[in-house]
Amino acid sequence: MARLSVENVSVDFGGIHALRDVSFELESGAIVGLIGPNGAGKSTLLNCVSGITRPTRGQVRLDDAVLSALPPATVAGCGIGRVFQHPELVVDLPVRENLLIACHRSLGYGLVSELLKLPNVWAAERAAARRVDHVLERLGLSDSAELAIRNLPYGHRKLVDLGRALLMEIRFLLLDEPIAGLNDAEVAKLRDLLLRLRQELGLGILVVEHNMPFVSGLCDRLVVLDLGRLIANGPPVDVLRDPKVMASYLGEDA
Amino acid sequence: MSVAADITRAQRQAASFGVSSVLLGLCFAAACAAPFVLNGYGLYVLTLTGVFALVALGLNLLTGYAGQISLCHAAFFGVGAYATAILTQKVGLPYLLSILVGGLLTACIGAVVAVPAMRLKSLYLAIATLGFGVVLQKIIFEWRSLTNGGGGLALSPPAIAGYELGATGLYYLTLALVTLGIWGAWNVSRGRTGRALLIIKESEIAAGALGIPAARYKVIAFAISAFYAAVAGGLFAYLVRYIHPENFSVGLSIAFLSMVVIGGLGTIGGSIVGAAFYVIVPELLRGIKDAPGLVFGLLLVIVMVLMPQGLWGLVRRLGRRA
Numbered sequence: 252m253a254r255l256s257v258e259n260v261s262v263d264f265g266g267i268h269a270l271r272d273v274s275f276e277l278e279s280g281a282i283v284g285l286i287g288p289n290g291a292g293k294s295t296l297l298n299c300v301s302g303i304t305r306p307t308r309g310q311v312r313l314d315d316a317v318l319s320a321l322p323p324a325t326v327a328g329c330g331i332g333r334v335f336q337h338p339e340l341v342v343d344l345p346v347r348e349n350l351l352i353a354c355h356r357s358l359g360y361g362l363v364s365e366l367l368k369l370p371n372v373w374a375a376e377r378a379a380a381r382r383v384d385h386v387l388e389r390l391g392l393s394d395s396a397e398l399a400i401r402n403l404p405y406g407h408r409k410l411v412d413l414g415r416a417l418l419m420e421i422r423f424l425l426l427d428e429p430i431a432g433l434n435d436a437e438v439a440k441l442r443d444l445l446l447r448l449r450q451e452l453g454l455g456i457l458v459v460e461h462n463m464p465f466v467s468g469l470c471d472r473l474v475v476l477d478l479g480r481l482i483a484n485g486p487p488v489d490v491l492r493d494p495k496v497m498a499s500y501l502g503e504d505a
Numbered sequence: 506m507s508v509a510a511d512i513t514r515a516q517r518q519a520a521s522f523g524v525s526s527v528l529l530g531l532c533f534a535a536a537c538a539a540p541f542v543l544n545g546y547g548l549y550v551l552t553l554t555g556v557f558a559l560v561a562l563g564l565n566l567l568t569g570y571a572g573q574i575s576l577c578h579a580a581f582f583g584v585g586a587y588a589t590a591i592l593t594q595k596v597g598l599p600y601l602l603s604i605l606v607g608g609l610l611t612a613c614i615g616a617v618v619a620v621p622a623m624r625l626k627s628l629y630l631a632i633a634t635l636g637f638g639v640v641l642q643k644i645i646f647e648w649r650s651l652t653n654g655g656g657g658l659a660l661s662p663p664a665i666a667g668y669e670l671g672a673t674g675l676y677y678l679t680l681a682l683v684t685l686g687i688w689g690a691w692n693v694s695r696g697r698t699g700r701a702l703l704i705i706k707e708s709e710i711a712a713g714a715l716g717i718p719a720a721r722y723k724v725i726a727f728a729i730s731a732f733y734a735a736v737a738g739g740l741f742a743y744l745v746r747y748i749h750p751e752n753f754s755v756g757l758s759i760a761f762l763s764m765v766v767i768g769g770l771g772t773i774g775g776s777i778v779g780a781a782f783y784v785i786v787p788e789l790l791r792g793i794k795d796a797p798g799l800v801f802g803l804l805l806v807i808v809m810v811l812m813p814q815g816l817w818g819l820v821r822r823l824g825r826r827a
Contacts, residue, residue: 301713301714302713303710303713322713322718323710323713323714324712324713324715324716324717324718324719325716325718327713327714327715327716328716332714333714335710335711335714339704339707339708339710339711340707341703341704341707344703348700351700352700352701352703352704352715352717353715353716354697355697355700355701355715355716355717356716358696358697360696360697362693362698362725362729365692365693365696365697365698366689366692366693367689367692368692368696372692372696376696415715416714419715419716
């Protein structure tokens with residue numbers, strides 16, 4: 252059982268306090284929603300966890316290892332997957348090739364073997380292709396494997412992006428607005444997929460999302476940010492009834 | 506392009522695989538037979554095409570795949586040429602070993618040039634590499650004790666295992682190295698490095714999230730690319746047998762970049778076709794009185810306007826239709 256801890260994290264951009272003393276934890280198998288109005292610091296927090304932004308104070312830890320001083324690629328290598336709001340895929344390449352990009356670390360052969368295409372390269376590429384097939388099947392994209400990304404509907408592109416994260420043997424998954432731009436059927440499918448991933452792989456999932464019915468239906472816990480401060484952390488039913496949350500997030504008078 | 510077109514393309518690609526291997530074999534056979542058909546000058550032009558194709562292959566990995574612009578490849582080419590010449594003539598190393606050592610040395614210089622690439626993008630990177638190119642060229646010029654500066658270096662024909670390499674020998678050596686170069690570039694572009702470079706071109710942040718360190722791969726791309734340019738330089742030195750710092754000016758760097766763009770960014774065939782276009786077309790235009798430069802310049806414009814994907818894109822389209 253792994254634990255991802257955000258400990259007293261503050262981020263200052265010049266004079267702006269994007270995050271102030273935020274702490275919470277994410278365990279394997281938990282699905283936590285990170286919510287808050289625009290400008291609350293949700294994306295900054297995701298960036299801190301994935302190593303893109305360095306906290307001004309405080310730290311992010313995976314069990315006993317401090318992540319917050321590591322570059323993004325190393326953080327990803329520790330098993331923290333990140334799916335962006337807009338999938339950044341190579342649009343000219345087929346789905347399969349885009350997924351193979353994510354096998355980078357597991358492929359593991361050196362440059363000289365690659366230049367000469369030594370037998371270890373063949374073996375590693377075959378193993379990666381099998382893993383890609385497996386993920387394609389899990390995402391229901393097997394029929395689209397050879398299609399170029401540019402011919403894929405937006406919802407499928409987001410699935411490919413999620414597939415890349417899955418190929419990295421992650422333990423934690425950070426999702427930034429996963430259902431933005433998806434239709435109802437796709438949203439339902441994604442929800443089932445995330446629940447299945449939690450069950451089968453024991454993934455801990457942190458979701459930033461504006462859609463309240465979706466987050467409250469999916470998440471075990473909600474963490475609420477407002478103006479860089481953590482104002483609530485608990486089960487959805489409690490959090491959504493919290494007067495502070497209603498005041499800041501829902502814009503209602505408490 | 507529709508989904509259906511995509512699928513038929515995949516099917517046709519599978520079907521045309523045999524056809525393209527046959528075509529490739531024919532091209533290779535023609536290249537092997539060329540010395541028996543061409544006169545001395547023709548062979549020189551073809552060897553020069555091979556030399557430039559080697560540079561273009563490396564530059565295409567850097568620019569076409571990784572999306573990094575370089576305006577110092579003429580300098581890498583020059584460092585390779587001088588290193589090979591000096592190692593052969595002054596140190597007495599065998600020719601092939603000199604080419605390899607020169608290539609590795611230049612790869613290290615290429616890795617250093619990559620340092621600004623970690624911070625700079627597009628035009629800014631282009632200007633920074635331009636500066637590097639000027640500095641390298643100036644070092645070659647000023648380091649007289651080693652390079653003979655503005656006097657240039659005159660070279661005697663190279664030898665491999667005691668056999669003096671004539672024009673035909675050098676042509677076959679170039680052909681062999683270009684073949685190796687194509688094979689290596691093919692492997693890299695379709696392996697984990699090539700995929701890493703493609704995603705870095707798309708988005709460095711996305712690359713990081715996939716566990717791919719962008720900085721390291723930019724260094725690798727610059728180093729491989731410099732290695733290709735330097736090996737080509739080692740061939741070039743003994744093709745022309747007299748090298749001078751002025752041979753390796755920014756103008757040549759721009760020519761290399763043009764070859765890659767005209768041929769087709771991010772394609773291996775494009776590197777070869779682009780180099781061939783750049784070397785052979787001006788030769789064919791020589792007959793046109795007074796105006797070869799003008800016609801060639803216009804041709805460049807026409808190719809870019811009509812074929813934004815380069816000549817190789819056209820070849821592919823024709824291949825698909827056939």
